Structure formats: structure tokens, C-alpha cells
Amino acid sequence: MDIRFKVLSCIAVLAVIIPGCGKKVATVKEIVIKSITANSTLDTKKAPWDFHPIYLMDNNPDTVWQEGVDNSYGEGTYITFDFEKPIGFNVLKVLNGFARFESYAEENGQFKDVEISAEMRDTPGSKKGANASFKKVAYVKDPKTGKAVSQEELVKLHTTLIGDRIIITLKSAHPGTKYKDTCLSEVKFGLEDAGKVEIFPNNSMDLVKKQIDELKLYQTNNWIFHGLKETTKNAPDCSDLRFYGNQGQLSLQIYHNGTISRTPATGYDNKGSYREYLPAMNGSYTVEGFDKKGVSISVKNSSGAQESWTIALVVQDDDNWNSMKTEFGTDFNRMIKPAGSCYLVKIDVRDREREMKGGEFMFNYYTFLSRKFDCNSNCAPGQ
Numbered sequence: 419m420d421i422r423f424k425v426l427s428c429i430a431v432l433a434v435i436i437p438g439c440g441k442k443v444a445t446v447k448e449i450v451i452k453s454i455t456a457n458s459t460l461d462t463k464k465a466p467w468d469f470h471p472i473y474l475m476d477n478n479p480d481t482v483w484q485e486g487v488d489n490s491y492g493e494g495t496y497i498t499f500d501f502e503k504p505i506g507f508n509v510l511k512v513l514n515g516f517a518r519f520e521s522y523a524e525e526n527g528q529f530k531d532v533e534i535s536a537e538m539r540d541t542p543g544s545k546k547g548a549n550a551s552f553k554k555v556a557y558v559k560d561p562k563t564g565k566a567v568s569q570e571e572l573v574k575l576h577t578t579l580i581g582d583r584i585i586i587t588l589k590s591a592h593p594g595t596k597y598k599d600t601c602l603s604e605v606k607f608g609l610e611d612a613g614k615v616e617i618f619p620n621n622s623m624d625l626v627k628k629q630i631d632e633l634k635l636y637q638t639n640n641w642i643f644h645g646l647k648e649t650t651k652n653a654p655d656c657s658d659l660r661f662y663g664n665q666g667q668l669s670l671q672i673y674h675n676g677t678i679s680r681t682p683a684t685g686y687d688n689k690g691s692y693r694e695y696l697p698a699m700n701g702s703y704t705v706e707g708f709d710k711k712g713v714s715i716s717v718k719n720s721s722g723a724q725e726s727w728t729i730a731l732v733v734q735d736d737d738n739w740n741s742m743k744t745e746f747g748t749d750f751n752r753m754i755k756p757a758g759s760c761y762l763v764k765i766d767v768r769d770r771e772r773e774m775k776g777g778e779f780m781f782n783y784y785t786f787l788s789r790k791f792d793c794n795s796n797c798a799p800g801q
Contacts, residue, residue: 445505449475449505449606449619449620452501454497454498455471455498456495457496458485458495459484460485465637469482469483474497475604476623477604480518481603494588496585496586496588497605498585499605504580506579507578508579509608510534510572511570511572511606512571513602513603514555514602515528516603518568526596526601528554532587533550533589534548534584536585538582539583548579552573554592568603570606572615632710639708639729639731642731647672667684668680672703676702678703680699682698695781704716706726711730723769723770725768731762732763760788764782765784766781767783
């Protein structure tokens with residue numbers, strides 16, 4: 419292998435010719451994340467914020483990625499690390515298992531035998547792999563606090579792998595005492611040269627933080643959704659649980675058993691005439707998923723007509739906040755007055771039946787939810 423050292427912008431760079439390809443690749447000793455994905459993750463639909471693979475490189479031993487294959491330890495599951503710049507590495511530093519607590523680590527499966535491969539995404543035939551084994555996570559007692567502290571393991575490969583796409587495939591697991599779920603908490607990459615190990619710094623923490631903040635927003639929106647199901651009457655410090663929108667006012671109730679009811683949405687149109695915008699409804703709902711826009715549910719009334727709802731927390735100066743200012747004009751400040759003690763919630767209602775007849779029918783409604791609502795055990799994901 420032809421290796422030539424250069425220095426570029428104070429970052430050590432290796433110019434490497436990939437065997438069998440004849441292509442020179444400049445590798446860097448830093449991590450610049452493009453994306454981290456997995457072909458299976460626990461609760462991807464119900465609670466995508468819990469075990470996302472981005473947690474593998476967040477420098478937080480309390481977060482964890484967990485595979486999502488039912489009734490097995492997930493052998494064959496793989497994690498793909500796509501980086502903006504290629505790296506050359508021959509060591510990994512891993513925090514195995516569900517390392518937050520020693521009991522969690524014992525109860526859940528941990529990585530044992532793995533296959534690690536690297537390739538250049540734009541170079542067919544550049545893939546090269548190596549096998550390795552991870553030990554079960556070890557703990558030592560902190561002499562000051564007496565608490566058990568998880569320890570990272572340095573895993574050495576028999577060869578140097580090069581690429582901007584790294585794939586770790588689970589081949590076998592250390593079994594857990596309680597659950598057939600295999601976990602991994604942290605992964606770092608580095609290079610050993612002349613007996614000295616250098617772990618590459620992660621220079622993508624802004625991106626990691628942004629993705630984690632988005633995941634927290636997913637979780638908050640789910641919490642808000644459950645709050646609407648729990649609350650039939652707000653605390654005194656919050657306005658009535660009534661919905662105000664660009665098409666009149668209405669009252670609705672979402673129930674834990676998957677049913678929903680709504681009064682007619684009525685109000686005055688721009689000609690001063692009082693009218694009904696949305697009919698009263700008794701129906702059922704199913705949760706479709708989560709994204710940055712909120713919790714998506716599909717609603718079907720007793721006659722079979724369908725609507726699509728998106729329920730989301732309104733955060734000051736976000737898109738929902740600004741669109742609300744536009745819709746309500748001078749009434750906006752009056753409407754948000756309780757927001758210090760209440761959550762401001764928006765529901766977008768899309769009428770599928772009317773859309774099938776042509777045009778777009780979207781109605782926006784807002785309400786306040788008391789911050790004193792406590793989810794507790796009633797907020798199981800996806801209910």
C-alpha cells in the first residue's frame with residue numbers, strides 16, 4: 419500500500435491508494451458525520467427518539483442504540499456510518515451494551531462478534547472488511563462517589579480500513595439475563611501507529627446536537643398528544659380546552675381507546691355570515707408516525723370519511739408560531755397571553771373526502787394545554 423503524508427489546514431491527511439482500485443484517497447484524522455443509520459432499530463415508529471443510531475456518536479454514555487428485531491438478538495443487523503470525509507482506521511473505542519446502569523447492561527444483549535467494513539461510496543469494489551470481537555462492558559467503582567462507572571474498550575483490527583462509509587454488522591451477541599435486545603452505547607474510530615493510538619475527534623457535534631434536539635421535539639409532540647387525551651378540563655391557570663382556528667371554533671376530545679369526538683366547527687366568514695366549516699364527528703383514529711411537524715394521526719368518522727391530523731407544540735418564532743401571527747393578526751397577543759403557564763398546541767386537519775372532489779381543504783386549529791398535566795404511566799409511546 420502506498421502511503422504519503424501531507425498536512426492540510428492543520429489536519430493530518432493520508433494519501434492512500436486503495437488496493438485493487440488504483441484510486442488515491444485523502445483520508446483525515448477527524449470525524450465529520452453525514453448520517454448514521456441502522457437497518458433495524460427498536461420502536462422506530464412508536465418512539466423514534468429512544469434508541470436512534472445518532473446516539474452512538476454523541477459522547478454521552480447514558481444514551482444507547484438498540485436493534486429492533488423481534489424475538490432474537492438481532493444477528494445480521496448493521497449500522498452504517500456515512501462520513502463527509504474518508505478515514506483510515508484500525509482501532510475502535512466502544513462502550514458496549516446499555517451502559518447507563520450496570521443492571522441495564524446485564525439485562526440486555528451486548529455486541530460480541532462483529533464484521534466491520536469500509537468503502538468509498540463513489541468507488542465500486544473498494545469495500546474491505548475485518549472481523550472483531552467486543553467484550554461485555556466493564557464497570558469500576560468511582561472512589562469518590564462509590565458509583566459503578568462504565569468503561570470503554572479499545573478494539574484493535576488486524577488491518578487498516580479506509581472509506582467514507584463504515585458498516586458494523588452484528589454477527590453474535592452476549593445474551594442478556596432478561597431481554598433479547600442487543601445494545602451499543604458509543605463508537606469511536608482511531609488509528610494505531612508505532613504503538614501509539616490516536617482516537618479521531620468528532621467534529622460534528624453541532625449536527626449531532628441538532629438531530630438530538632429534533633428527536634426531543636418528536637418526544638415532546640408525543641407528550642402533547644397524550645396530554646390532549648388525558649385532559650378534559652384545563653387547570654385554572656390555562657384557558658378552556660377549546661380550539662380556535664381559521665375556520666371557526668370547535669371542541670374535541672381524544673380518547674385512549676382510539677376514539678375521537680368533535681363538535682361542529684362554526685364561525686363567521688369574511689362576508690359576516692355565520693356558517694359551519696367542519697361537521698360534528700364521532701370516529702376513530704390511528705397513529706401514523708412522528709416527524710418534525712408533529713404527531714400524524716389518521717381519523718375516520720362513523721360514515722367512513724377520512725381526515726389527516728398533525729398535532730404539534732407551537733414554539734415561539736417557529737413556522738407554526740409565525741403562521742398563527744399571520745392568521746390571527748391583532749388577536750394574536752390576546753390569544754397567547756396564557757402561554758406562560760400553558761402549552762400552545764396546533765392541529766392541522768386535512769379533509770381527505772373533500773380533497774378527492776378537487777382542491778385542498780386544510781383547517782388549522784389552536785388550543786392551550788395546561789403545563790401541570792403529568793403524563794406518568796399513561797404516556798406509553800404510540801397509544
